[in-house]
Amino acid sequence: MSHRAFSYDGQTGPLVRLSVVNFLLNIVTLSLWRFWGKTQVRSYLWGRTRIWNEPLEYVGRGGELFIGFLIALLVVFAPYMAVVFTGQMLVAGGQPAGVFLIVVAQIVIFFLIGVGLYRARRYLMTRTVWRGLRAGQDGSAMAYALLTLGHVVLLGLTLGWSGPWMSVKLDRYLMNNTRFGDTGFECEARSAPLYKRYAALWFSFIPVMVSFAVLTQFVDLPSPDRSGFLPAMVGIYAWVIVSVLLFSGLPLAAYHAAYWRNLAAHTRFDGIGFGFDMGTWRLVRLFFGNMLITIFSLGILRPLASQRTLRAACEHLTMESAPDINRMVASPQAVPRTGEGLVAALDGIGEF
Amino acid sequence: MGVPGLYRDGKNARDHQIVVRLLGHGLDIIDHDGQVLAHWPKAQISRVDGTDDLRLACSSHPLARLLLPQPSPVSLWLPQRRSARGLWLGLVAGSAAMVALLAWGLPRLSIVVAHMVPLETERSWGQTFVAQMEDRKVVCADASGADALDRLEKRLATALPAEQRPTRVVVVNDPLVNAIALPGGTIIMFKGLLDQAESADEIAGVLAHEMAHVAQRHPLAAAIRSIGVASLATMMTGDFSALVATLGGMALSGHYSRTDESAADSMAVDILRDADISPLGLATFFDRLNQQGGELPEFLSSHPELESRRQRIVGLPLGAPTSSALDKVDFQNLKNICAQPARKLSTR
Structure with missing residues (x-):
């Protein structure tokens, strides 16, 4: 094949128009429009993404997201709020059992967020269509959530050193359960090649911690209602951000660039390998651009950030050869009827 | 074919x-x-x-x-597409109307919601709120000053039903010219405000104003409103990084709406009148703040239009004859309430 496997040809104008219309509709509908707005944005982004010169198609519907949101609100979010409120009342009434109740609720909700993330990805995959075939995400959301929980616990126990090992394990689980039609991806990525860059990242946090400790030691924070409080807090936050960027920014970007390169290099679809050659600086530029767009538009133009991400990903992702489309057929697997509820109710993910 | x-x-x-x-x-x-x-x-x-x-x-x-x-x-x-020419105009008009409706409706709605929260719940929640503000705060505890403050509060509170009275009124040693009512009914007056006051009636006026906020549960309503605005703003912009919510919440935190302020003003006048204290003290205080202008960003920012509020109070009929809120000795004692080494707010 002469042309690239992945390309993106979306434009700024239509996406800005779409974002502004969505924002206005969100105001008019007291934000209920957002499910349909998100669907339209995805529809645009997917439609401009081409794989072997054939565009993807997003076939999700706003109503599916809305119903998923309502279910999650009723089944997860409302009980969670009730338990936490009861716990707070118990604590206020002097009963320590309330703390136990709140901690249990936090752990359960953290586990459920893991479940929700996996189910959100399953929804997104089954709504992604190429050449008339849906993608899919098999595997168990529970198993993934347990792995995530284990990831966080291990991070604490090993002071962060388990990070790459568990991250790769989680992504391997995701990729090995991802398929297009009935053809699955295989991922055999290992974390060993990542540890050199991860060590650089780990040690770069030491000056951040030290500078933060020095700052809090010598700066006396005014009380919250004094006029000097806000500038002081802004100053401290700014320092934390600047010092993280200064000391850890490059190691962080270098690690993530290597992470995705490693993941792509060990992933195959129907036996065909991938490559991802995005460098550290390109990643830094992408990240800062997206951050500035999101901040200065107060989040309204975030679809533009998603577009930049998609464009960059298509530029750097390669595939050894085109798959044999004569062998690809639809999967008999059932597709979920509603989408993303849990994640949308608790926090919400962007366009992806 | x-x-x-x-x-x-x-x-x-x-x-x-x-x-x-x-x-x-x-x-x-x-x-x-x-x-x-x-x-x-x-x-x-x-x-x-x-x-x-x-x-x-x-x-x-x-x-x-x-x-x-x-x-x-x-x-x-195929059937031809309809053009969406009126879309933009309709959208802009619709969202402007919705913003106006929210600006009008949210203050009223938050008051209704605040009154649905049981008083016990508000007080125990208010306790945790006060606890968060503590640590750096010190309460002035001069005995005769505290007596004077107590007497003034009792005199003002007589006309109020028990559940509408403040749970606690304290002076904090801080140069701010301000007074705040917290959820749960705690009123904090800052030393700077006592320093500025030239008569006991002025202090009584400000205290009555804060007591009116407590009686009408405005602090809780303001908290509910800032949470509501923050979550609406978050969902409308789709910015789940909470940036908009933080900005919106900060702009609103602890700020009463204008509706709340005028309601508190007119109730303060009633409280003062029931206690036979002249409401002109409050008007005088507004006047003084107004003349100092740029000096007082904190108080001014949450209490706009001081002059019109002053005029509204001055315009009211005076009613029954009044006596001074505190006698000369009590007034001096109250102004000196911070003479005594202060104690922490949390110790009570």
Whole structure:
């Protein structure tokens, strides 16, 4: 094949128009429009993404997201709020059992967020269509959530050193359960090649911690209602951000660039390998651009950030050869009827 | 006769060479053997946007697609799109109307919601709120000053039902010219405000104003409102990084709405009148703040339009004869309440 496997040809104008219309509709509908707005944005982004010169198609519907949101609100979010409120009342009434109740609720909700993330990805995959075939995400959301929980616990126990090992394990689980039609991806990525860059990242946090400790030691924070409080807090936050960027920014970007390169290099679809050659600086530029767009538009133009991400990903992702489309057929697997509820109710993910 | 194109059946990834035959009520998709692969009713056909060619979908065959080169006679055969000329105007007008409705309705709604929260709940929640403000705060505890403050509060509170009275009134050693009412009924007056006051009536006026906030549960309503605005702003902009919510919450935190302020002003006048204290003290205090102008960003920012509020109070009929809020000795004692080494707010 002469042309690239992945390309993106979306434009700024239509996406800005779409974002502004969505924002206005969100105001008019007291934000209920957002499910349909998100669907339209995805529809645009997917439609401009081409794989072997054939565009993807997003076939999700706003109503599916809305119903998923309502279910999650009723089944997860409302009980969670009730338990936490009861716990707070118990604590206020002097009963320590309330703390136990709140901690249990936090752990359960953290586990459920893991479940929700996996189910959100399953929804997104089954709504992604190429050449008339849906993608899919098999595997168990529970198993993934347990792995995530284990990831966080291990991070604490090993002071962060388990990070790459568990991250790769989680992504391997995701990729090995991802398929297009009935053809699955295989991922055999290992974390060993990542540890050199991860060590650089780990040690770069030491000056951040030290500078933060020095700052809090010598700066006396005014009380919250004094006029000097806000500038002081802004100053401290700014320092934390600047010092993280200064000391850890490059190691962080270098690690993530290597992470995705490693993941792509060990992933195959129907036996065909991938490559991802995005460098550290390109990643830094992408990240800062997206951050500035999101901040200065107060989040309204975030679809533009998603577009930049998609464009960059298509530029750097390669595939050894085109798959044999004569062998690809639809999967008999059932597709979920509603989408993303849990994640949308608790926090919400962007366009992806 | 037919339009040539490609057909995907949604069962496999292959392209099928077909011709499309247009009928009145729908179209037939025919393969090169002349066999009809599918019939799509016109009412179920929709365009798939975003590609150079013409792509059609049929709702009864969800993933099947028809790909036709452009320009195509089929696009003329399909129902034409309506133009959305009025969309922008309608949207801008609609969202402006909604913002106006929210600005009008949220203060009123938050008061209603605040009154639905049991008083016990508000007080125990208010306790944690006060606990958060503590640590750096010190309460002035001069005995005779505290007595004077207590006497003034009792005098003002007589007309109020027990559940509307403040749970606690304290002076904090801080140069701010301000007083705040917290959820749960704690009123904090800052030393700077006592320093500025030239008569006991002025202090009584400010205290009555804060007591009116407590009686009408404005602090809780303000908290509810800032949470409501923050979550609405978050969901409307789709910015889940909470940036907008933080900005909105900060802009609103602890700020009463104008509706709350005028309600508190008029109730303060009633409280003062029931205690036989002249409401002109409050008016004088507003006047003084107004003349100091830029000196007082904190107090001014949450209490706009001081002059019009002053005039409204001055314009009211005076009613029964009044006596000074505190005698000269008590007034001096209250002003000196911070003379005694202060104790922490949390110790009580």
